Amino acid sequence: MERIDILIVGGGIAGAALAYALSVDHRVALLERETHCGYHATGRSVAVYSETYGSRAIRALTVASGPFLRHPPDGFSPGPILHPRGALHIARGDQLEKLTAALIEMQPLAPAINPLTAPECLTLVPFLRPDQVGAGILESGACDIDVDLLHQAYLRAARAQGAIIRTEMPVIGIRPDGDGWRVDTPAGSWQTWTLVNAAGAWADQVAQLAGVAPVGLEPRRRTVTLVEPPAGLDIARLPFVVDIDESFYFKPSAGMLAVSPADETLVEPADVQPEELDIASAMDRLQTACNIQVTRKGRSWAGLRSFVADRNPVIGFEPRIPGFFWLAALGGYGIQTAPAVAGLAASLIRDQGVPDRLTSLHFDLATVSPDRLRR
Ligand SMILES: Cc1cc2nc3c(=O)[nH]c(=O)nc-3n(C[C@H](O)[C@H](O)[C@H](O)COP(=O)(O)OP(=O)(O)OC[C@H]3O[C@@H](n4cnc5c(N)ncnc54)[C@H](O)[C@@H]3O)c2cc1C
Structure with missing residues (x-):
């Protein structure tokens, strides 16, 4: 022993x-x-x-x-762990109060965040549908890990x-x-x-x-699916985009858009796999918020995020x-x-x-x- x-x-x-x-x-x-x-x-x-x-x-x-x-100890990692990405939190016109409340809540620990107007959001992410964006918050320090x-x-x-x-x-x-x-x-x-x-x-x-x-651990399944970005658009510099209710998000990933319906289905601990319904939901929410016709999908995956109450x-x-x-x-x-x-x-x-x-x-x-x- x-x-x-x-x-x-x-x-x-x-x-x-x-x-x-x-x-x-x-x-x-x-x-x-x-x-x-x-x-x-x-x-x-x-x-x-x-x-x-x-x-x-x-x-x-x-x-x-x-x-x-940002600065791991010498010799710890062969390359950078964080890569600048930025995160854009968007709200529709009917969600602006939530956006203001989120800004007040976020600011004390993360002062480097800025409110954006709808046109500023659309400049950052040109394929967002204008009627789906009332304003946004840009967290410029957000990164890919x-x-x-x-x-x-x-x-x-x-x-x-x-x-x-x-x-x-x-x-x-x-x-x-x-x-x-x-x-x-x-x-x-x-x-x-x-x-x-x-x-x-x-x-x-x-x-x-x-x-x-x-x-009382609750393992909750979350799904991600890769889709082809809009033709002719360089997506490498897009921020991570999430709506203020966290009902969907997307970000660039190896030339594709990784999209999630932000699902949280309570399941038993297991080697979970993506469900067709959740993939369809990701497509639907993406196409509601963005001017995108999804023509080609890549792989999808699911994993467990585990919470207590x-x-x-x-x-x-x-x-x-x-x-x-x-x-x-x-x-x-x-x-x-x-x-x-x-x-x-x-x-x-x-x-x-x-x-x-x-x-x-x-x-x-x-x-x-x-x-x-x-x-
Ligand atoms: C779709 C998705 C998106 C996410 N996005 C982010 C993100 O953007 N940023 C972020 O910070 N986090 C994110 N998370 C959350 C993050 O992945 C988890 O919080 C984190 O990986 C949990 O790490 P862990 O070591 O606790 O669990 P795990 O990585 O699950 O490791 C636990 C390990 O324990 C092992 N194990 C279990 N039972 C036994 C046993 N009896 N004997 C030996 N080994 C055992 C398992 O095999 C497993 O490998 C995301 C998660 C998902 C699913």
């Missing part, structure tokens, strides 16, 4: 970033069930970094992640620091063992002081393996169960928040509290702690 300090279940972005943060001074093992670590949510995102997206806690975690993503580069860099750097990373290694049993945990896989068992549950959509199932109550992450030790640490419910924000989420988790595991950078952003630990779900 292998003995280590910290065992992480799940090799998505959350587990990989934490393995990197902790392996500098702990013996860490990361066990991933699939043949590669980015098989589930991490490999299926739309790769956007937006400091205006999500709750206050999410926005603080995103802003706190920015410096690492090179997710695979970031994820692989975390795994590579963690390995270089001594972390053990095993794929095709499902965790099938977890039980208390002395002061720690015994973790079983089909290929053998591990002994660890701290068990980190970074199992994405399966986090409640992993908790139950350990006899820990679930947190308040849509904040679950990060921290399970109350009254020593050594069981949650790193779950990262919703639609797990990539853009990965550096700060891992930094917070590592600091809590080291019993060092909330990192200063997050405190300075008025981050409230209670909003992500598992304690809030146990009252």
Whole structure:
């Protein structure tokens, strides 16, 4: 039986970033069930970094992640992780009050956002239908994330620091063992002081393996489909475009437009596939908002964004169960928040509290702690 300090279940972005943060001074093992670590949510995102997206806690975690993503440590990544894109939030004439409210809500943490008139929105995205755009907000600092580069860099750097990373290694049993945990896989068992549950959509199932109550995780399917852009238009510089209700969005992706109906269908954790109805819905919403006749479609995919009821992450030790640490419910924000989420988790595991950078952003630990779900 292998003995280590910290065992992480799940090799998505959350587990990989934490393995990197902790392996500098702990013996860490990361066990991933699939043949590669980015098989589930991490490999299926739309790769956007937006400091205006999500709750206050999410926005603080995103802003706190920015410096690492913009300027990773020397030798960490073979190329830039973020690429400028910009995000345009659009509202119809009947949604302008929502747009104003969103602007007021967004500004404190992301001051680099600007209200745009309808003509300014149409200059940025000429194929929007004029009757569908009353005004907009431009977040010029929004970026594309090179997710695979970031994820692989975390795994590579963690390995270089001594972390053990095993794929095709499902965790099938977890039980208390002395002061720690015994973790079983089909290929053998591990002994660890701290068990980190970074199992994405399966986090409640992993908790139950350990006899820990679930947190009520809701895996929600989201669909993305690629379509041919309007003929003759150079789309490379288009911003990410999202409507103020987040009922659809699109962005350029390898010469095509990646479009999502922003679906959130509650499903059981699984290797989800796109449904025809959701693809049709993406087409419909795109063609309602834009002057586009979709003539050619590319591939489509779906993935799980997992939430708890308040849509904040679950990060921290399970109350009254020593050594069981949650790193779950990262919703639609797990990539853009990965550096700060891992930094917070590592600091809590080291019993060092909330990192200063997050405190300075008025981050409230209670909003992500598992304690809030146990009252
Ligand atoms: C369509 C879509 C668009 C998105 N867009 C964005 C975006 O633009 N920006 C952003 O920041 N985020 C985005 N997200 C969200 C982001 O992808 C997730 O928040 C993030 O990937 C979650 O990472 P994770 O490590 O928690 O989960 P995962 O990547 O799912 O990793 C969990 C891993 O745990 C493993 N596992 C489960 N059970 C076991 C077990 N028993 N033993 C061993 N391993 C196990 C799984 O195989 C899996 O690999 C999007 C998601 C989707 C689906």
